[in-house]
Amino acid sequence: MLSTLxxxxxxxxxxxxxxxxxxxxxxxxxxxxxxxxxxYSPADYQQGETVRIMYVHVPAxxxxxxxxxxxxxxxxxxxxxxxxxxxxxxxxxAPIGATFAGLCLITGSLWGAPTWGTWWEWDGRLTSMxxxxxxxxxxLALWSAIEDExxxxxxxxxxxxxxxxxxxxxxxxxxxxxxxxQPASVFRPGGSAIDPAMLGPLFxxxxxxxxxxxxxLFANMRAAINRRRVEAARLxxxxxx
Amino acid sequence: xxxxxxxxRRDFALMWGAGGGAMAPLGFFLGAATLVPLAxxxxxxxxxxxxxPLVWVAAALAVLATLERLFQADLEDGSLDxxxxxxxxxxxxxxxxxxxxWCAIGLPIALAGAPVAIALQAPLxxxxxxxxxxxxxxxxxxxxxxxxxAVTASVKRGGVLIALIVLPFFAPPIIFxxxxxxxxxxGPAFLILTGCALAYAALGPIAAAAALRLQAE
Numbered sequence: 476m477l478s479t480l481x482x483x484x485x486x487x488x489x490x491x492x493x494x495x496x497x498x499x500x501x502x503x504x505x506x507x508x509x510x511x512x513x514x515y516s517p518a519d520y521q522q523g524e525t526v527r528i529m530y531v532h533v534p535a536x537x538x539x540x541x542x543x544x545x546x547x548x549x550x551x552x553x554x555x556x557x558x559x560x561x562x563x564x565x566x567x568x569a570p571i572g573a574t575f576a577g578l579c580l581i582t583g584s585l586w587g588a589p590t591w592g593t594w595w596e597w598d599g600r601l602t603s604m605x606x607x608x609x610x611x612x613x614x615l616a617l618w619s620a621i622e623d624e625x626x627x628x629x630x631x632x633x634x635x636x637x638x639x640x641x642x643x644x645x646x647x648x649x650x651x652x653x654x655x656x657q658p659a660s661v662f663r664p665g666g667s668a669i670d671p672a673m674l675g676p677l678f679x680x681x682x683x684x685x686x687x688x689x690x691x692l693f694a695n696m697r698a699a700i701n702r703r704r705v706e707a708a709r710l711x712x713x714x715x716x
Numbered sequence: 717x718x719x720x721x722x723x724x725r726r727d728f729a730l731m732w733g734a735g736g737g738a739m740a741p742l743g744f745f746l747g748a749a750t751l752v753p754l755a756x757x758x759x760x761x762x763x764x765x766x767x768x769p770l771v772w773v774a775a776a777l778a779v780l781a782t783l784e785r786l787f788q789a790d791l792e793d794g795s796l797d798x799x800x801x802x803x804x805x806x807x808x809x810x811x812x813x814x815x816x817x818w819c820a821i822g823l824p825i826a827l828a829g830a831p832v833a834i835a836l837q838a839p840l841x842x843x844x845x846x847x848x849x850x851x852x853x854x855x856x857x858x859x860x861x862x863x864x865x866a867v868t869a870s871v872k873r874g875g876v877l878i879a880l881i882v883l884p885f886f887a888p889p890i891i892f893x894x895x896x897x898x899x900x901x902x903g904p905a906f907l908i909l910t911g912c913a914l915a916y917a918a919l920g921p922i923a924a925a926a927a928l929r930l931q932a933e
Binding site for chain 1: 863867870877880881883884885887923926927930931
């Protein structure tokens, strides 16, 4: 299936209807998920109503990690098979992932203030998530700094692959160090530790974030492809003149 | 002379001759370390508790300052193309450049870490561990810095960009090196620092060589 998407013209045809479709799905899922999470889900027995930040914070955290993994795969494909669409995909995903990481940090800080009594702690999970955010920024800065797009793509791909080491560190930080941040509650051996009544809105929000990522990714990729086409046409026009 | 020996001699001479031997990086290291008590206040108890680990911050900054021109100068004057043509593997050439950087800058800074740590009120018995851990830490910083320098070699005035790219990878050596400086001695923190530094020193040249091949295209 991926190889059918790999042809840029085919990708443009497919994403012409797929991107709006994901957009509609995202709107629907947020319309279901946000009221369910913020109003109709149960309050926590310890934290009370502040637990509702979880429904925004946790999917953002999950997806910031997953998007970096996606960028890693796209970078590898672009580096090894020299595929332009893979480079475009990695660059298109980066600002979305960076925003989710920033959202995770900010909402986490807002959640920590009433529950932990602190806006920030330098424990393993928070520090490694901050490092992930900085790696995202470095990736974006590198892309912007190099004029030649192909070279920028390759060099940024190397940087992205080097930064992949941070992903297991973030995930296992709550296992390796006794941290303030709680250990894994959902994806853990033995099944979820969260009340099932909370899993419904949590996963709805997670899928809503996924649909949002897909929409924005396709939109960014289409914009990048169109920009390259315009640039190519301009160069052809200049050489013909 | 083998290509690696020639590379080492060339790069060591370039770094050593650039500013009167190791004077410039050492001066930077000393200056950065001086900022610490200026910021924290000279109160003895506070400095003794928090001062010694900050020698690591000064060392990291000193490495960052030297990274920008590492590959950029070679890219500009064409010696990078010559290095890529040499019979030695590019990864080994980059490793040799890193080794030259360590000898010219890393080792002097590690040795200067002794008086600086004492000035930051480290107890004397911590100092041998601090110096040795700094030596390893500088190797780790240089290994990570090689990747940042190689990837940004074609970016004019990319010093700040290098810092942004490389700082996340400086975190583990600094975390464990600071634990050593705070009195963990040659215990587990030192071992983890050693492992991390060796990993960076071994893997950094591989990524840097891949980036350099792209730069020369």
